[in-house]
Amino acid sequence: MITYHALGYWGLLTIPTALVLLRLLPAGSRAHKLLARAVLAALALIAAIVALSY
Secondary structure (H helix, E strand, O other): OOOHHHHHHHHHHHHHHHHHHHHHOOOOOHHHHHHHHHHHHHHHHHHHHHHHOO
């Protein structure tokens, strides 16, 4: 079961790291696009879990 504590813990560790990597990668590169989509998907998943829990 995913708890809010786990969401906050993994979000705190991974989202800022991914944002730093996005700043370092070239804007048009395939890795930049893939990472940007992964970050957006992770944020959407977190939002869906929080929204569906109410």
